[in-house]
Amino acid sequence: MDSKKQTPVKYYVGIDVGSASVRAALVDGFGTVVAHADQPIQIWEPQPDHYEQSSADIWAACCSVTKKVVCGVDASQIRGVGFDATCSLVVVDKQFQPLAVNCEGQNYRNVIMWMDHRAVSQVEHINATQHRVLSYVGGVMSVEMQPPKLLWLKENLQESCWEKAGYFFDLPDFLSWKATGVTARSLCTVVCKWTYTSDGGWDDSFWKMIGLEDLVKDKYEKIGNHVLSPGESVGKGLTPEAAKDLGLPEGIAVAASLIDAHAGGLGVIGADVKGHNLPCENQPITARVAMICGTSSCHMGVSETPIFVPGVWGPYFSAMVPGLWLNEGGQSATGKLIDHVVQGHVAFPELQSKAAASAHSIYTYLNSHLDLIKKSLPVGFLTVDLHVWPDFHGNRSPLTDLTLKGMVVGLTLSRGLDELALIYLATIQAIAEAMAKMGKIGRVVQPNHQHKRFYDKKYEVFLKLVEHQREYRSIMNSF
Numbered sequence: 414m415d416s417k418k419q420t421p422v423k424y425y426v427g428i429d430v431g432s433a434s435v436r437a438a439l440v441d442g443f444g445t446v447v448a449h450a451d452q453p454i455q456i457w458e459p460q461p462d463h464y465e466q467s468s469a470d471i472w473a474a475c476c477s478v479t480k481k482v483v484c485g486v487d488a489s490q491i492r493g494v495g496f497d498a499t500c501s502l503v504v505v506d507k508q509f510q511p512l513a514v515n516c517e518g519q520n521y522r523n524v525i526m527w528m529d530h531r532a533v534s535q536v537e538h539i540n541a542t543q544h545r546v547l548s549y550v551g552g553v554m555s556v557e558m559q560p561p562k563l564l565w566l567k568e569n570l571q572e573s574c575w576e577k578a579g580y581f582f583d584l585p586d587f588l589s590w591k592a593t594g595v596t597a598r599s600l601c602t603v604v605c606k607w608t609y610t611s612d613g614g615w616d617d618s619f620w621k622m623i624g625l626e627d628l629v630k631d632k633y634e635k636i637g638n639h640v641l642s643p644g645e646s647v648g649k650g651l652t653p654e655a656a657k658d659l660g661l662p663e664g665i666a667v668a669a670s671l672i673d674a675h676a677g678g679l680g681v682i683g684a685d686v687k688g689h690n691l692p693c694e695n696q697p698i699t700a701r702v703a704m705i706c707g708t709s710s711c712h713m714g715v716s717e718t719p720i721f722v723p724g725v726w727g728p729y730f731s732a733m734v735p736g737l738w739l740n741e742g743g744q745s746a747t748g749k750l751i752d753h754v755v756q757g758h759v760a761f762p763e764l765q766s767k768a769a770a771s772a773h774s775i776y777t778y779l780n781s782h783l784d785l786i787k788k789s790l791p792v793g794f795l796t797v798d799l800h801v802w803p804d805f806h807g808n809r810s811p812l813t814d815l816t817l818k819g820m821v822v823g824l825t826l827s828r829g830l831d832e833l834a835l836i837y838l839a840t841i842q843a844i845a846e847a848m849a850k851m852g853k854i855g856r857v858v859q860p861n862h863q864h865k866r867f868y869d870k871k872y873e874v875f876l877k878l879v880e881h882q883r884e885y886r887s888i889m890n891s892f
Contacts, residue, residue, distance in 0.1 A: 430498035497676035507579030532561035585670030595648035598637035724811035
C-alpha cells in the first residue's frame with residue numbers, strides 16, 4: 414500500500430487551438446484535468462470573407478498556456494504532448510519562415526483560416542470537374558477545404574507566395590512540425606481536408622485536373638508525403654528548441670495531431686455513458702453521433718462500412734477512430750453567429766454594463782433576462798413571431814450552398830434589451846433547427862416533449878425561409 418502511494422503521477426499535456434484562442438490542459442494518468450489555461454489569438458479580416466492569422470502568434474500562445482499548466486509540476490513526470498487545431502492553411506517558405514497569404518505582403522499573416530471564403534471561384538472550378546475524389550466529400554467540395562485555397566494562392570499570389578512556398582501545412586500538422594522538426598502529416602488532416610485516402614494516398618489526376626500539377630512533380634513534398642495515424646508518435650519527440658519554448662522536457666513523445674472538432678468528436682464518441690440511462694448505453698460507438706460546438710459546429714458519426722451521403726463530408730477511413738469510417742456535417746457559423754447577432758445589436762452596451770454589474774457573463778445575463786420576460790409562457794415560446802435562417806456565412810451541409818444568406822423575419826422598431834434577448838433566443842433556436850436537419854459525461858440534457866408541437870411549427874417556418882430565399886433569388890435573377 415505504501416509503495417503505491419509513493420508511485421509518481423504521470424502527466425500529459427493537451428494543446429487545443431481554436432479559432433479565437435488557445436487552450437492547454439494538464440491531465441494525469443487517470444484522465445483527471447489537473448490544470449488548464451487559455452489565451453486569445455489574433456484574427457485579421459483585411460477584406461470581406463478573408464480571415465487570416467499568424468503561425469508565430471499561435472505558437473507563442475501555445476507556449477504561454479503550456480508553461481502555465483505545468484508550473485509547479487515535476488517535469489520529469491510529463492510523458493507526452495498532443496496538439497489539435499482548426500483546419501486552417503499555414504504557408505511557410507523553403508526555410509520554414511512565414512510567407513504572406515495576402516496582397517499586402519504581411520509575412521506574419523501566413524495562415525488562411527478555415528472559415529475564409531476567398532476561394533469561391535476556385536472551388537466552383539474544382540466542383541465542375543466532378544472528379545472521383547469529390548465522392549468522399551459529399552459530392553461537393555467546400556470552400557473551407559485546402560485545395561481551393563491552394564489554387565487561389567497560385568492564381569492570385571503566384572510570385573510572392575506560390576513560387577516561394579516550401580511547405581503548405583494544415584495547422585495541426587504545423588504544430589507537430591514545430592514541436593518535432595518532422596514534416597509528417599496526420600491522416601486526420603490530409604484525409605478530411607486535402608483529398609488523401611487511406612488506401613490510395615494522393616490522386617495525381619485530381620491535382621493535375623484542377624491546375625495544381627506542380628504539387629505532383631515534387632512528389633507531394635510541399636503538402637505531405639509521409640502520413641501518420643492520429644496519436645502515433647512523431648519523430649524523436651520534442652526538440653530542444655521546442656522544449657525550451659513550451660517549458661517541457663526534451664524528447665518527450667509528441668502525438669500526431671487531430672483537427673480540433675475531431676479531437677472533440679473522439680472524446681464524445683468514446684465517452685463513458687454508464688449510469689445515465691441513455692439509449693446508447695451498452696451499444697457500440699457506431700450508435701452515437703457527436704455534436705461539437707464552437708465558432709462553427711460539427712456533427713460526427715462513425716460506421717463500420719463507408720456511407721456516401723450527398724452534402725455530408727466523408728466517408729473518411731480511420732480519420733478519427735482507427736478502422737472506422739467517419740461522416741461529418743455541420744454549419745460554418747454558430748458560436749460566431751451568436752456573437753455577431755448579440756454584439757451587433759444597439760442594446761449591446763447596455764447588456765455589457767448590466768452583465769458586468771451582476772458579475773455574470775453576457776450570455777448568463779441574457780438567459781436570466783429571458784426568464785424574467787417570459788411570464789407564464791415557456792421561454793422558447795417568446796419567439797412565436799420571430800424567425801431566423803442562420804446561414805449568414807453560407808450553408809456547409811446538407812445544402813452545400815455557399816451563396817445562401819442569413820434571414821430574420823419579425824423585426825420591429827424596438828431597440829431595447831428585451832429585443833436583444835429575443836433575437837439571441839431566435840438565433841439559438843435557428844442553429845438548433847439547422848442541427849436537427851443534419852441528421853465522461855458532465856451533464857445530460859433531456860428534451861421537453863410537452864413543447865414538441867410548438868417546435869414542429871417553428872421548424873416548418875424554418876424550412877420555408879430557405880425556400881422563400883431561393884424564390885426571391887430566382888425573381889431577381891430574371892431582372
